Amino acid sequence: MDVKETVRLWSVRRLYGTADRTVRALDGVTASFHPGTMTAVMGPSGSGKSTLLHCAAGLDRPTEGKVIIDGTDLGELDETGLTLLRRERVGFVFQAFNLVSALTAEQNVALPLKLAGRPIAPAEARAALAEVGLADRAGHRPSGLSGGEQQRVAIARALITRPAVLFADEPTGQLDTKTSRQVLGMLRDLVDNQAQTVIMVTHDPVTASYADRVLFLADGRVVDEFTSGVTAESVAARMANLEAVAS
Template sequence: MQPTDTQRADLKETVRLEEVRRLYGKGDRAVRALGGVTAGFRAGTLTAIMGPSGSGKSTLLHCAAGLDRPTGGTVVIDGTDLGSLSEHGLTLLRRERVGFVFQAFNLVSALTAEQNVALPLRLAGRAAPSELVRAALAEVGLADRAGHRPSGLSGGEQQRVAIARALITRPAVVFADEPTGQLDTRASRQILGMLRALVDDHGQTMIMVTHDPVTASYADRVVFLADGVVVDEYAGTVTAELVAARMAALETAS
């Protein structure tokens, strides 16, 4: 039986990595950060990337997002092979089709929340209508904080601004690097619930690096790295206890 159009859409991969390798240095001093990673990330899903310190999590995210060029293999985002792009082409792709959420928020301190959210559009030379920007802030529960600078916002509120900024260009994929790493438990749960809702309600594709089993439990799928290669993955019902046990085993073996 042939899959329906809906099933085909469900199976579409927004990001695809094939035998991605990344070496730092040359010759005998070369260090392998990634040793041939093949993985696909389906549209409208949240994937958590986990592994012991030095396993290659951040390198994988940087290569997958076009922030770093792999030594070998291919990375495809939304149908575009990143290896075929010049540095300028990569910059344009990141501006137009990739969103980023970082642990440190990375907001511009001199700009208001509204101005921070509008920044990706302005950098891309596009119009940033106030109503569009304010709608993005309203979507993350900050309609009344548009005029506040980062210093006047809590950590959780700053991360919400960062999420609105990441989504303002309607990206094909959002990469999140330890998005709750600087937040307390309550703020972390709010942010994770918001990310989950963006996936479930808006079909946003997200790839998230985390070391926290509770954070990973919000994902549809958890991919485990060790020594620069994929060693395991869980999908479906993912619990913090299950993830913690697998991480403990990996850390013991490393």
């Protein structure tokens, strides 16, 4: 594996169902993701976007093929090893924020460290909140935060362990246009200034336009890739073609 790759998928297949009724959610996907890059994964409904994200993040095991994160082959890990790798090397941001309502923003951010049994320095969680522009909201619970603030807390929580890769599943799906741009701008800054690797699934061409690269999936395969000239208009046009074929 190229040492510069943060994540590598080799001929990944993910099958569901039985021999009589098999669904190929992923059908031989090979792709690599490098430090300091943001990749958007797009495709029609049922194209395999979420399955790709889950297999790449170690949340689901592929039926065939390899997934390598930060030099570690996930297929060689047992469930305990996989859990530890996800805690230490993988960050995940969900559309629904998934914050614990009874905890403050600071406590939510520190939660991965607590689950990993690591010492928790309050200054560390506060510094993570400061990185996402929420230094003054550390004592607020989720109910006292706006949707955009909750998503920024979720991003700070995902980054507290300094993961090799940050996965995001529709990270702006519940946000208005202005707040979405703020969150995407923050992710872009993490990529450009801290060499963070970001891989996100989105259905929105504007969100995808913040990425360096767009992978297009259809029927579980990578069918196209934009690595330059990524604009909302070019992405929307390509998606329209894919959806027309899928319908």
